[in-house]
Amino acid sequence: TVKVTMLSATAAVRGVARRSALLSTARNASTLVVAEHADGKLGASTLNVVTAAKALGGDVAVLVAGSGAKGVAAEAAKVDGVTTVLAAEDAAYDHALAESMTNLISELQGSKSFSHIFLAATNEGKNIAPRLSAKLDVSPLSEILEVLGEDTFKRPMYAGNAIATVKSNDPVKIATVRTTAFDKAATEGGSGAVEDVSGPGDAGLTKWISDEVAKSDRPDLASAEIVVAGGRGMKNGENFQMLYDLADTLGGAAVGASRAAVDAGYVPNELQIGQTGKVIAPNLYIGVGISGAIQHLAGMKDSKTIVSINKDPEAPIAQVSDIF
Amino acid sequence: MRVMVAVKRVVDYAVKIRLTPDKTNVELKNVKMSMNPFCENALEEAVRLKEKKIASEIVAVSIGPKQAQETLRSALAMGADRAILITTDMRTDNEIQPLTIAKILQKTAQEVKPDLILMGKQSIDGDNCLTGPMLGGLLGWPQGTFASKIEVDWANKTIEVERETDSGTQVLSMKLPSVVTADLRLNEPRYATLPNIMKAKKKNPSMSKMLAV
Numbered sequence: 001t002v003k004v005t006m007l008s009a010t011a012a013v014r015g016v017a018r019r020s021a022l023l024s025t026a027r028n029a030s031t032l033v034v035a036e037h038a039d040g041k042l043g044a045s046t047l048n049v050v051t052a053a054k055a056l057g058g059d060v061a062v063l064v065a066g067s068g069a070k071g072v073a074a075e076a077a078k079v080d081g082v083t084t085v086l087a088a089e090d091a092a093y094d095h096a097l098a099e100s101m102t103n104l105i106s107e108l109q110g111s112k113s114f115s116h117i118f119l120a121a122t123n124e125g126k127n128i129a130p131r132l133s134a135k136l137d138v139s140p141l142s143e144i145l146e147v148l149g150e151d152t153f154k155r156p157m158y159a160g161n162a163i164a165t166v167k168s169n170d171p172v173k174i175a176t177v178r179t180t181a182f183d184k185a186a187t188e189g190g191s192g193a194v195e196d197v198s199g200p201g202d203a204g205l206t207k208w209i210s211d212e213v214a215k216s217d218r219p220d221l222a223s224a225e226i227v228v229a230g231g232r233g234m235k236n237g238e239n240f241q242m243l244y245d246l247a248d249t250l251g252g253a254a255v256g257a258s259r260a261a262v263d264a265g266y267v268p269n270e271l272q273i274g275q276t277g278k279v280i281a282p283n284l285y286i287g288v289g290i291s292g293a294i295q296h297l298a299g300m301k302d303s304k305t306i307v308s309i310n311k312d313p314e315a316p317i318a319q320v321s322d323i324f
Numbered sequence: 325m326r327v328m329v330a331v332k333r334v335v336d337y338a339v340k341i342r343l344t345p346d347k348t349n350v351e352l353k354n355v356k357m358s359m360n361p362f363c364e365n366a367l368e369e370a371v372r373l374k375e376k377k378i379a380s381e382i383v384a385v386s387i388g389p390k391q392a393q394e395t396l397r398s399a400l401a402m403g404a405d406r407a408i409l410i411t412t413d414m415r416t417d418n419e420i421q422p423l424t425i426a427k428i429l430q431k432t433a434q435e436v437k438p439d440l441i442l443m444g445k446q447s448i449d450g451d452n453c454l455t456g457p458m459l460g461g462l463l464g465w466p467q468g469t470f471a472s473k474i475e476v477d478w479a480n481k482t483i484e485v486e487r488e489t490d491s492g493t494q495v496l497s498m499k500l501p502s503v504v505t506a507d508l509r510l511n512e513p514r515y516a517t518l519p520n521i522m523k524a525k526k527k528n529p530s531m532s533k534m535l536a537v
Contacts (some may be wrong), residue, residue, distance in 0.1 A: 134461030
């Protein structure tokens with residue numbers, strides 16, 4: 001079970017310190033990080049989750065599942081702080097389908113008894129972690145921001161306007177990790193041992209039909225250092241070209257959007273920044289034609305520098321902007 | 325086809341939350357409460373399935389205080405056929421755990437026997453984003469989370485779900501019964517008409533007290 005032990009308001013707080021300090025007390029932890037990967041490469045989000053795992057002290061194992069797992073496992077083994085990499089090379093785990101991944105991880109948990117299982121708080125991680133937790137009969141922790149101890153974490157509620165300190169007494173702590181709250185682990189310096197593992201395979205309930213992935217040379221929105229975002233004030237999708245041009249001029253920035261812009265069809269859904277979209281914390285955020293609804297602020301208020309371009313002096317985003 | 329829709333009464337999305345005077349929790353006294361926005365999308369989708377003559381019955385379920393009856397009356401006014409409220413005095417934003425909610429919904433599903441369970445992807449108070457996929461895990465049913473489009477093939481007892489991913493969209497085909505969680509882009513929820521609101525005022529959700537799970 002999980003209990004909220006403390007709550008605090010964050011209305012005035014900007015800038016979440018990047019947590020990567022090692023806990024001195026938790027040497028007994030043994031954490032499994034469920035990796036994300038695509039096109040034969042380890043997902044960037046996995047590096048942030050490894051840092052969160054390292055904060056617990058103890059061993060850090062990384063699971064790579066699906067076709068090409070062995071190749072990605074070799075890359076994961078070099079990540080600083082990784083002790084072991086479990087490679088489940090089996091097409092049954094392609095597309096990270098929740099049902100098959102849950103069965104694989106719970107079988108591994110049966111034989112390896114991890115104390116913690118961490119996933120990135122991405123749509124992929126948020127799809128798997130809860131199903132896995134239900135199967136193991138434990139209460140998962142969503143979007144942890146800070147590791148305070150083996151059993152104590154901080155997480156956001158109410159669109160990040162309240163921060164809860166939560167304590168779990170479950171035998172295994174399963175959590176999704178907010179990647180912007182933890183630095184990326186270095187991709188070199190590790191010498192993890194790769195171990196081949198197998199599991200129950202396809203759960204047989206769900207069939208993958210297709211994926212539509214936007215191909216872009218731009219940096220990933222969730223981890224870019226500079227983000228240019230557009231809102232309803234952009235008026236239409238064609239005007240977003242101005243933002244793409246600005247992003248190029250700035251030297252390869254990512255482009256994002258408010259929910260209003262996505263709902264209006266100006267840009268596709270994966271650009272959405274917000275409480276239930278992507279949470280970002282770049283060095284520089286430039287918002288254009290974005291009013292700053294509570295739900296949007298939740299997704300970007302931890303940016304180091306916030307610049308807003310908006311005709312409305314009363315726009316809520318002015319309150320969190322460094323330059324308006 | 326019977327559809328079960330789980331809806332939650334939460335602090336309205338436009339409210340700026342404050343802490344209680346003793347600063348131990350979020351203040352809920354005299355705060356505007358509404359149906360969680362994503363739950364509205366789930367309910368709207370169920371009503372559309374009924375209008376397409378695919379669904380024959382919609383059962384709305386909520387876990388919360390007695391005041392959640394109002395939320396369920398809104399669900400009835402929007403088009404649900406019957407409503408079930410499981411009452412609890414525990415706070416549903418941060419006291420009662422999502423796993424407990426999922427277990428209550430599992431028990432309810434075992435009685436209601438739906439072919440499809442629809443719910444919001446996340447509630448905007450706790451922001452846990454857990455209950456739907458946990459329920460899928462407890463029931464052993466396939467899950468389609470963050471759904472932006474669904475299509476039911478009742479003859480073959482399958483459902484095709486287009487869901488939002490971190491890099492675009494994905495289409496999955498799942499066997500019914502399934503659990504699907506809704507995102508805002510699934511549909512645009514209707515406003516209940518005044519006659520339907522008046523009719524719903526006379527209906528009482530069947531209520532039962534939450535037992536230990």
